[in-house]
Amino acid sequence: MKKISLLAVFLLVSTITVKAQGSVQFGITGGLVNASGDIRVAGFDISNILGSFDIDILNGTGFYVGAVADIEATEKLHVQPELLYASVGGEGAILIPVMAKYYVAEKFNLQAGPQLDFVLNVPSIAEPLVNETGVSLGIGAGYDINEDFAVQAKYTFGLTDRLDSSIDDILSSSLKIDILQIGLIYNLN
Numbered sequence: 001m002k003k004i005s006l007l008a009v010f011l012l013v014s015t016i017t018v019k020a021q022g023s024v025q026f027g028i029t030g031g032l033v034n035a036s037g038d039i040r041v042a043g044f045d046i047s048n049i050l051g052s053f054d055i056d057i058l059n060g061t062g063f064y065v066g067a068v069a070d071i072e073a074t075e076k077l078h079v080q081p082e083l084l085y086a087s088v089g090g091e092g093a094i095l096i097p098v099m100a101k102y103y104v105a106e107k108f109n110l111q112a113g114p115q116l117d118f119v120l121n122v123p124s125i126a127e128p129l130v131n132e133t134g135v136s137l138g139i140g141a142g143y144d145i146n147e148d149f150a151v152q153a154k155y156t157f158g159l160t161d162r163l164d165s166s167i168d169d170i171l172s173s174s175l176k177i178d179i180l181q182i183g184l185i186y187n188l189n
Contacts, residue, residue, distance in 0.1 A: 022072030029152075030065040031183020033086045037175060062088035064095065068185055076103045080111070086179075092120040095179070097138055097154065111140040115156045117179075134160040134177060142185075150185040 140154030
């Protein structure tokens with residue numbers, strides 16, 4: 001929780017600093033989220049084997065909701081931090097993407113940037129084995145429908161090994177989680 005608080009302060013300070021350079025819009029967002037876990041043991045992908053055990057935290061579809069800011073750095077380049085709650089198969093996570101948005105056309109943008117995520121309720125059987133915090137690299141695209149609404153799609157590639165290092169050393173294993181998000185943004189101002 002301390003990490004989330006520090007990150008929230010960082011995002012707030014960044015928003016205030018950049019506000020002097022361009023306009024800032026705040027909004028709410030929500031949509032579909034799909035998580036997919038890639039589990040490797042000794043270099044072999046065993047995701048399909050474990051899929052038969054119905055591990056919702058690794059694979060599944062759900063929803064996300066949250067807050068978004070659009071900070072104009074230049075006319076074509078914006079920064080878009082978000083604070084999201086995602087639920088997949090009853091398991092919750094906090095997602096914090098910070099995307100650079102480059103407008104390739106008047107209403108169409110391409111996005112790229114890092115994402116932090118925090119799994120909130122790891123099943124007790126997996127808790128000693130799984131790192132709850134992860135880092136991903138995201139890419140995406142968005143379209144501004146009008147001044148009030150926009151749509152976007154993002155895919156984040158998990159960079160962090162989510163297995164505890166003691167398990168990783170014993171089995172030469174890794175767990176990385178990729179996330180697809182498709183949603184709608186409503187601008188409040």
